[in-house]
Amino acid sequence: MSMGKILVVDDEVYILHILDFSLGAEGFEVITANNGELAIEKAKQEKPNLIVLDIMMPVLDGYETCRRLKRETETKNIPVVLLTAKGRDVDKRLGYEVGAVDYIVKPFSPNRLIERIQEILGCRKV
């Protein structure tokens, strides 16, 4: 039984791979994208319950992707968790400004990420 559908966006294959594994093990359905444009497309298509989004990506970076997601009516209610190597306060602030619900700095603990996701989704009582 699915705990929910999660869209993971990162240009690093290994990250996608491990998140797929970990979230899958927790019962989430995981879909992936390796750049921003693809992410928006998949978000519209698949209507995930949550999006884990990297910032430093080719073509369209995480901030911009998030901004666009928040502009679209179909996707604006999907919570976005930013997962990034950019750990400075300014980066975080920017992240919240564009509409992210949480900001997790790489290197990250997969367990912690899962907990956060569960918290966020739990609040919504899916």
Next chain:
Amino acid sequence: METVQFMQIAANIEAPTTYMALGSVLAVLMFLTLWREMATTNTSRFFPRSIAALSFVASRVLVIIFTAALVDDHAPPPLLYVFLNLVCLYLASGSIPYSTRTPEDWPVDSGLALSPDEDGSRDSRRSFNYQVAIFGLLGALVYIVVPRIGGDASLGSFLNMVFMAATIRVVIELFRLSRMARTELRHTLLALVGSLSLSWILVVAASAFKGTMALHLLQGARAADIFALVTGLFSLQSTYVIQGFQHRAAADNNREEADKAKAELKLMNEVASDLYEDSSSMIQRQQDRFRGLMGRVDSLEKILQIGISIQQTKDLKELLQMVSQLVHEELGFRTVIMRLLNDRTQSFETKAYVGLNADAQGAVMNHRLPVAEYEQMIEPRFRISRSYFLKNRTPVDTPPPGPPQEMEIAEGSALVSDHWSEIDRLIVPLYDDTEGGQTVGYISVEEPENSDISMVDAIDNLESIATLAVTAIRNARYYEEVAEKNEKLRLYAEKLTNLNQMKSNFVATVSHEFRTPLTSIKAYCETLLKNADNVDRNILKEFLVVIDEESDRLMALIEDILDFSQMESGAIKFERAPCNMNETVELATAELNRNFERKQITVHHVMPDTPVRVRAERELMKQLLVNLLHNASKFTPDKGDVWIRLEDETVSARIIVEDNGIGVPEGEIENIFDHFHQVDSGATREYGGTGMGLAICKNIVDWHDGKIWVENLPGRGARFVVVIPKKQVIVRNHVLNLEGTLRRFEVERYLEVLVEMVAELMNAKNASLMMLDSTAGELRIESALGMDHEVVEHARVKLGEGISGRVAQENRSYLVEDIDRDTRVQMRNNDYIYDSRSFLSVPIAIEGEVLGVINVANPALKETFEQSDCQLLEMFAGRMALALSKLSSFTDSSGEFESVRVAFKSMLDARRYIDDNSATNIATVLKDVARRMGLTVEEGTTLRYVFAVYDLGLAHVGYNIIKQPGQLSAAERKSVEQHTIIGTDMLKPIEMSTTVRDAVLYHHENFDGSGYPGRLAGEEIPVLARIIRVADTFRALVSHRPYQKQYSVKEATDVLRQRSGSYFDPAIVRVFVESVKANADLFEKKRRKGVAKKKAVAETVK
């Protein structure tokens, strides 16, 4: 005679009438004489004499009247007669003293020369008068005491007696005076006095007798009278004559006096006029001086103003312009030029001018006057104060066509005259006495507006201005220096800020780069731990592989950073070793296979068949290539192409990596190799990497003394070019320990660059430099290219032995075309250190003294060396001699040594930058052109030499500017135009020949005057420069350069023809094109070679 006649007449006189007539005549004569005397001498004695004469005449008339009575009745002589006689005699006695003096005694300065008025004579006259009175009284006493003597006693008789007694005293006085008279008159006077006395006595006696006796007595008296009259007249005449003489003498005397006085007067006049003149000229002078002083005050005021205004100016250029302008306006010179000494080139450069026409401006601005020529120009004989006059007939400072030899100075004008018309120019040196005294420049003025102005004043003023200007220039220079330093500091600070910025970017980027693999490792590890109990083996393995890979990635990253920082600090010691570049390229490509594979990029290798070898650090070479290829792989899109080309050049290897990515943004071309230059933008993030790859490349290339740059291939991608010197030059160890005065590094690089330059210039594979050890009488190799290390260390050649030994001994070049056939070569085995049949050995000599020998062997592009190569090497050997003499006299780290090295290095750089083999072919063409144009062998050789070195200024302008396609900015354009001047400056330390320097300086002049730097036109451009202009353009057209397409030979010659007459000398274009046609096979061959090259491997990785 006369007297005799008179005597006869007198004797015959019977009648008183005759006596009366004769007496009257004589009396009248006497009066006339007296009158004349009075009229001429203006004597005041006229009246006494006249009265004397009158009384004489009257007394005689009385005697005649009473004659009858006297004769008939013894009548006493009438009282009146006696009285008149007394008066007559008395007055006569008063007149006689006039004749008593001798002329010598005459008072000279008295107005009346004959005046007797002296106290003595006046006293004697008074006593005489008393005596006359006493005699009169005595007569009266006699008459009273002795009666009857007078006959009857009556008053008449009494008076008669008194008068007669007085008369006696007067007569005595008369005799006395007469005796005292002048000798000429004495006798006459005595006769006169005697006759008068006799006449009186006779008349008196006659009165005492009667009848015939009385008559006879009276007749005797008459005769005596006549005689007295005659003698009286005679004495008067004589007196008069004497007086005349005296007067004449006096007159003569006076005239003499007058003449003397006149002469004196004249002298006085002269003195006076002299004095007048003196004083007037003095006044004039004073006035002039005053005017001069006023003028001086004026000009000083002007100068003061000039001084104030120029001291306030801090900009040197503006300052000099201001000084020129002020000299022009205030001192009234139409043309003013200011030149300053450029220390680096030791020549005077025009910095400011006023009053030049447009034509002259360019010429003057670009004409640089070397110090030596300046010193020839100023001649001590034309010196005034500190300034010099030039009687130069050549027009306004124009550089004479051809080599700028010393200015011609009109002969025979050895002296400076004060006429501006004869003077062409006035040179006022700017002499700075603070830095141990140096002429830092000069002001040259021409054409004064007012040619009457005093030259001395003008010089005075100019020199004052010059002194002020020197101070102002010094200040402005200090100011500029300070400003420059400030600017440098500011740039430095800016750079530091940037660096700081870049560093924090770098840290951010690096930290990101670290986080990425770390993130994976952490995530995988944590997941494994969490699921440790139930994880699938396959998944476990998969996870461990990821962790391993990411660890490797992290390690590589750390090593990159370490390498970079170590290279940066120079901490790592690398060793140079022979390195096969072909292999290195293969290795590096293989290493990056994965990257290319992933993006399906095709890698093309274009490499010569024979391996390209360099002396380099192998690992670094590999890393260089890996970095470049990695860079290319990042920027090339999927399914793109990457080209690696390797080219073998004489002294260097060239690596060219081209990709067909997005190219390098224009703004990044300059600093893409900078450390930390990265990549903060989203776009670069796309390509990943630490951003240190290119910085590491740059470090590696620098370490190898190479060059690296990037060009954009419009619409195609980027091209990275690396030139690595082969560094096959070996420098003998001994040299490196030389005297301890030189740093090993410098000497090594110096000797390296010399030999490299020779090899490059001669297109030879082997070259060696031998120096003569004169004490040991042998040659030793100092540095060599393409020779065994052992040989370099140990080879010695005795003077006179082998080829080199003989070259050194005879100071003569040896060209061996084929060593087997050359009979001069005896000690083949010993000699023979190169693997070559053709051999060229040239002495390095300075002023006849051989310093060493330069050898080349193994010509790269042909079978044997030729005579023309020999001449070219000889020409270069001259430059080497100069450079080496500097090395031997070099005692500390003065800049000169470095400047020589830089000169050679720049020549090499310029040659290496130009990416073509066409230079060699064009050199051949030029040889032909020189022959066709009828140049001398020496000129032909110089032409080839110039062609080898002319572009060295480009190295300093910066290749990036040259490479930039499209329009250059004004500043860049100016910078490019500078390159001929910079090139000439750089040649300076090794180039004595002005022909060579001028050819380099003017090789960008256009035939129609539109080129740079001098805007010379036509024949003004040195002929070598005109030829180089054509050859350079042709070379640029037929070789590949980023800013233009590559032309075929045909197209290139067409371009030359089109620009013939505007850019190029038509005559030279004609000859050049003919020559290119004649040598068409050269260019043809080259193309075939190029095609052959392209046949090389085009390898697709997977």
